[in-house]
Amino acid sequence: MTVPHTADVLVIGGGATGAGVVRDLARRGLRALLVERGDYGTGTTGRYHGLLHSGGRYVQKDQVAARECIEENRVLRRIAPASIEDTGGFFVATPDDPDEYVEAFAANCEASGVDCDEVDVPTLLEHEPALDRRIRRAFRVPDGSIEPWQLIESTLADARLHGSDAASYQRVIGFEVTAGRITAAVLRDERTRSETKVWTQFVVSAAGAWAGQIAAFAGVDVEMTPGKGTMLIYNHRMTDAVINRCHKSSDGDIMVPVHTVAILGTTDIKVADPDDYDITREEVAQLVDEGAKLFPDLPRMRILRAYAGVRPLYKPPAADAAGGNRSITRAHVILDHADQGVENFVSVVGGKLTTHRLMAEQTVDVVAAKLGVTARCTTAEEPLPDQHGGATYWLGHRLAEIEQRGGGDADLLCECELVTRPMAETYLDEHWPCTIDDVRRGTRVGMGPCQGAFCTFRVAGLVAERLDASAGDGPADRAEHAAIADRALGAFLRERFKGTRPIAHGRQLQELLMTNGIYTGVLGLDSMAPAVGPSPVTAPEAVDAAR
Ligand SMILES: Cc1cc2nc3c(=O)[nH]c(=O)nc-3n(C[C@H](O)[C@H](O)[C@H](O)COP(=O)(O)OP(=O)(O)OC[C@H]3O[C@@H](n4cnc5c(N)ncnc54)[C@H](O)[C@@H]3O)c2cc1C
Secondary structure, three states: OOOOOEEEEEEEOOOHHHHHHHHHHHHOOOOEEEEOOOOOOOOHHHHOOOEEOOOHHHOOOOHHHHHHHHHHHHHHHHHOHHHEEOOOEEEEEOOOOOHHHHHHHHHHHHHHOOOOEEEOHHHHHHHOOOOOOOOOEEEEEOOEEEOHHHHHHHHHHHHHHOOOEEEOOEEEEEEEEEOOEEEEEEEEEOOOOOEEEEEEEEEEEOOHHHHHHHHHHOOOOOOEOOEEEEEEEEOOOOOOOEEEEOOOOOOOOEEEEEOOEEEEEOOOEEOOOOOOOOOOHHHHHHHHHHHOOOOOOHHHOOEEEEEEEEEOOEOOOOOOHHHOHHHOOOOEEEEEHHHHOOOOEEEEEEOOHHHHHHHHHHHHHHHHHHHOOOOOOOOOOOOOOOOHHHOOEOOOHHHHHHHHOOOOOOOEEEOOOOEEHHHHHHHHHHHOOEOHHHHHHHHOOOOOOOOOOOHHHHHHHHHHHHHHHHOOOOHHHHHHHHHHHHHHHHHHHHHHHHHHHHHOOHHHHHHHHHHHHHHHHHOOOOOOOOOOOOOOOEOHHHHHHHO
């Protein structure tokens, strides 16, 4: 899209929070523009654990957060059911969990408004046979799992329906500030490297862990203490419900079933730079050890890959960091930078994906008051577009759709996630130009148990075909396009490979070395070292640049 040069409000950051903010602004009649430096949902929102919190996690230490979670959990089930799998959840007491915590759990849930009922342990073990047989008590709560990219896509669609817009691959690199007001933001297009300006009346930073960097462009201080959380993806759903340990929050104590896999998390380690961190083997080992207290066979189950996201933790000026990152508030904070001399600039930091809509509502309340807009917030009542008649997501839905069309040759690209060629082509039609990783986020291609062993190459083929169609298809063009598709493929495989290195040992390490040999020796990729810089975009601009 061509980026508009003016907007009533410029929203920075295309995660769940920024998407929620632009939707709310649009519904209140403001013409907003959201800009994101990469694809939507490539910050923390696309690298989180996948849990639609019931609030149970917070009932003991933060009843306000618990109440917000359960209320927003109900709102999201109403407005965004297509992004939610209603897995349900359990808090289970292992022999290691303290009696006082377990005894008080149901009463704390009641005090925070979180629905909770104690269930019979043998019955639970019948339904969840992989759980430790020594579980002592179990409480059912309305946890779920929630798909971030589909949520953002529908949220932005609603914003567009109401006259606002969003642009991806647009990085904010500076502001123009005159007499205590931001008058314009300078953007750099990450595909073409061209720069442009957007003039605006107001700026909202929803840049998560990067909020400090954005604030600095306006000469404002926002101190973030990004906390890295690592998670492990297992190759099957050893549980159908979310399983949490019934104890004070710690590492490796939640398993979330997400589509065809299950994810164990997390850790919480302070990092200096939200763009530069490693996942260590020690973290992986620690997660497996802790997770085995819930699922004793975990050390023998196959991990597909590790990944990490960075919590947007905000450190208020007076905060004492002595307690480490787990002691810093998970609550969200809206910072009005008029206090620091910039009148038309707010940042929204912290919080959870589950509470993103509420964060957006409260942020837009501040913006609307400053701009003299009186329209009230409607985002909790009105469903997002494309909600499939209000039904929540269920794992079998793609198979059911294929069978409805008569089954047979379904033209599958990705056997694990049942992504068909028409689905990938529709995504490419709607989002071109894009990377293979963008297609992954949009369709889940390559996210299942085989982690893209076959489908990745098929998508690279589609990309090359599309380049031929959009930029000439003489023999020289086709060779050029194949080379671009290869580079995109290499970037994609290296990114995937990054997540398998920390988990590889024994037989899996041997397999990994063999895969590496196939990619570098047979397929001619130069190296499987992690990619430096952004993944190449398979765009017509890239074709021009290559000429
Ligand atoms: C390990 C982990 C597990 C979690 N698990 C859960 C969970 O299970 N359930 C839950 O509810 N919450 C969970 N959370 C919290 C939740 O993921 C985050 O609070 C939420 O996703 C933050 O969304 P956001 O939109 O505020 O930030 P982000 O998603 O990080 O969005 C900020 C965006 O700003 C963009 N940006 C940065 N700089 C610029 C720039 N210069 N120009 C343009 N754009 C820029 C970034 O690319 C990014 O996309 C978890 C967090 C972590 C780290």
